[in-house]
Amino acid sequence: MARKRLSVVVTRRLPEAVEKRMADLFDVELNETDEPMSRDALASAMKRADVLVPTLSDTIDQALLAQAGERLRLIANYGAGVDHIDVGTARQRGILVSNTPGVSADDTADMAMAMIVSLSRRLPEGVRLMAAGTWEGWSPSAMLGRRIAGLRLGILGMGRIGQAVARRANAFGMEVHYHNRRRLHDDIEAELTAKYWESLDQMVSRVDVLSINAPHTPSTFHLMNARRLKLMKSDAVIINTSRGEVIDENALTRMLRAGEIAGAGLDVYEKGSEGNPRLRELENVVLLPHMGSATVEGRIEMGEKVIINIKTFDDGHRPPDQVVPGML
Known part of the structure; x- marks a missing residue:
């Protein structure tokens, strides 16, 4: 039978x-x-x-x-x-x-890298300018972004996705830093040319781009809270392709509006698909509908x-x- x-x-x-x-x-x-x-x-x-x-x-x-x-x-x-x-x-x-x-490690890392490039080179603003038909022609001082090579990338969470982001960042010539619950083996650090920071506070205060790749657990809830966000440089950008709850979204929104953080690329939100509506009003953000692994x-x-x-x-x-x- x-x-x-x-x-x-x-x-x-x-x-x-x-x-x-x-x-x-x-x-x-x-x-x-x-x-x-x-x-x-x-x-x-x-x-x-x-x-x-x-x-x-x-x-x-x-x-x-x-x-x-x-x-x-x-x-x-x-x-x-x-x-x-x-x-x-x-x-x-x-x-x-x-x-x-x-x-989904490689797919999500691709999306994180895409948002890093988009924000650093102001692609969303350029797209909106062309869509609105308000571009007045080329100018030496118009739409200036930042060169990707040489930027310091901080990776919060160095698991499979974080390491995949680091490999892509290396190819772009970025300087890789990371904070993780456990330090990686020396061989992996050498392969990724990544510098470990035991103190998350010290790392976030020094990087130009912060990529969040940590899971949502009780210990990572609002890990990037208002106090820690304020440690970031005013010309830094933050990327989140992991879980929205890792960032205090209201604090991030306030700082983006005030110009205290230069930009944000978000594929996830603290309340599921209900991203803070004030984020949609900002030009210095890339907002995606959880497409990282899609x-x-x-x-x-x-x-x-x-x-x-x-x-x-x-x-x-x-x-x-x-x-x-x-x-x-």
Whole structure:
């Protein structure tokens, strides 16, 4: 007798190739509308599924986990970040959690570098000038930006993405500095030609560009608070492609408006998709709709990792990308 297939509920639309492969392997329930599930819909899914495949748009907290059915044994997150999942409570209830690390490092680093170039060379202002039809012709002193080569880049969070940003910065001739929870091995520092700063305060006060690549955890919430933002040079720019909660967005907005920070490139926001509306009024910002990992290749690779995690679990083994509270 054939073994009963796992019941898998996917909360958002995934690439067609990924959904087809899942359907071949499991009893899959897809979200045809691609609208985020309500809490009631999530609770219902967690009662009837063996495996839930959520995304960062789904908040799987303690209250929701308390409503999970006896069948639910794996939350196979589609994405690397798991700050939207109460991993500790899931573990207490015997529910494993997995993620998709390492897939989007290069894609996100590309986006961080694109924003560094955009802000340093004032591309958003140039685009708006041309779109408005108000350009009056070339001038030796018009639209002067900063040369990328020689700028000091500070990287906050030197994991896979931070290191990918450092490699790109090296190619542009930038001087790489970093602050991390743990110092990198000497060989990696040498490869990246990166200088370690134990003091984040000292690093941010010296760099021309600050790239945020740290996950959202209790220890990184508002790590770039008003006090620390004020340490930055007035001609410095800040880039965030990680999690919005790492920056005090209201403080950043005030300082951008006052000219105390030269610019900001944000792909993430403190309140999800609800970026501070005052940011949209500013010319010295690049605001993106969480596009850092948005490549066809990356999304398919993420789906493949989800499938491997589920299949490995179904075969009675620990998912290769299992997340445990001690890792956070």
